[in-house]
Amino acid sequence: MIITVTPNPSIDRTQALAGPLTVGGVNRVRHGTDQAGGKGVNVAGVIHHAGEDVLSVVPAPDTGTFARLLTAGGVPTRFTGDAPARVNVTLTDTDGVTTKINSPGPPDTDGAGLAAAVDDAVAAAAEAAGDTEAADRWLVLAGSLPPDYPADWYARVTAAAHRRGLRVAVDTSDEPLAALVTRAAEDPAAVPDLVKPNSHELAQIVAAFGGTSPDGDALEAAAAAGDLSGVVAAASGLTDRGFGAVLVSLGAAGALLVEDGAAWFCAGPTVEVVSTVGAGDSTLAGYLLGAVRGLTPADRLALAVAHGTTAVTLPGTTLPTPTDLPTTLPVPVRVPQSPED
Template identity: 40%
Template sequence: MILTLTPNPSVDRTIAVATLTRGVVQRATDSRMDPGGKGINVSRALAVNGTDTVAVLPVGGPQGQVMEDLLRAIALPVETVRISQAIRANVGIVEPDGTTTKVNEQGPRMSADEVAALLAAVDRAAAQGLEWLIGCGSLPPGLDGSFYADLVRRGHAVGAKVAIDSSGAPMAAAVAAGPDLIKPNDEELEELVGRRLATLGDVVEACRTLIAGGVGCVVVSLGGKGAVLVTADQVAHARATITDPLSTVGAGDSLLAGYLHALTHGADPATALRTGVAFGSAAVCLPGTEVPTPADVAKIDVEVVDPVDLDLPL
């Protein structure tokens, strides 16, 4: 079973417009509302593709009620923790070519008791038997920057593998704790290693530095250039061509879900990367933060680049 923890979930409102023009009144061509937050997206993609998962998250305020209604409608297995402040409501504006402009709220400030209750919910879910524990997304205001590092240690203490998908100081602290997997995008990887990564070779070298420091595996999402996998003894690059993108929001979350889905069904890491790219590319073809079904994934033709072109510019 794969458990995801989303400390800073959101109700995601996606609005489609013909063209986004700053400073004028515009009419939407479409809109939708989805349960959002990286871990929730990962669990949604896992569940719809037949992998056992449970999503742990806080809920509070009017958006919390909407979140619970949205999760109930899709029958996603969840452990929710009631908090006093309202969770986030994020807005994404999508243009016809898939260009997405997002405005994300900061999120609620949780008390020490509420944080303890959130971690207790993780422990309850983990008692069912746990293969992977996934910590995903930003941290809400006031949550200690060591939160994901503590989660890595918590997961390892119960025998689970731990993956982290975050950014900034919380990601750096988690990396120092030695997670089994991290999934940054190229910009987040640059932030993590503190230098510009101009080529795929630069990305691979940065990943090797992190692995030498104790990270088990790094999967880096590269947008239209696919994704690269780096382990202590392996490098793989996979990509897919998408001609009609609808929304890039949540594509990286689907990539992570596809990678873990394949691993838990016995795939080797390189094959799992291919599946992850298929999931992420399928998500780009869907509106809002909708996650891909097996039928959506089956439509994607993934190219495994062999040999890996380390001179590929990013």
């Protein structure tokens, strides 16, 4: 069982432009779509369509546009709130450039109700699993936090889930990510079993630990050129501090995984990019599918990159299904973590 939590769900409104985006000018739309979105929602969708048990928890009412869009996909969902979901706008132009305009989310809620709902779902999953290995039970905490949530909300929920015996994956950025790192340094129970940053978020984590922050763009460019030393050093530093695994998405270059004392890199196949929205979520979902199926870290990474690469070939926030994936998965390679390796 995988439980995903999306504290700040959204209606993702994608507008495909008739040409390149003109800032300050008139941009005409060829077509548009509305889809239920949010990082945890996207992860749950990929996992559900892959045939694994998943529950999506969202602080939104079970009626209205968001609920209608979400339930149409058939993903098992627990609706826990009464504030309507925000609307995020994605502009995709004919040059393959994606521009996102994200709303902040509903104010005047401190996250206590969602935390209680998550704990109830986690307790039910643990009870249903019985003696099942904890490796088969994951809680995924993903996305931004609404304005009035405490910045360390993810750290608190991570610690509570660990007490219930679940493994926890976190994918977030900015202040919630910094707060997670700060709390994790003080409380081992708040340390995620998996964190999935992109290159810029990896730099934020390093800075939150007080280190010299690398440049995210430089890390990604170096990886594309074959130099993985910077991203390997940064990711390995996190596992040295107790993080179970670090999965770093590197855009078109591919992804890096540091887990079980080894670092693996998997290059992304060359594809035609239609939309990058949901690619990172699909990457995380691919890893989790590999985890619950008992795959090795290297094979989890291959499945993660296959999902992320496939996602960018699909329009809007359309998520990859098993039939969309390539018949042959990309092949990860082990990379040294230090000059002595």
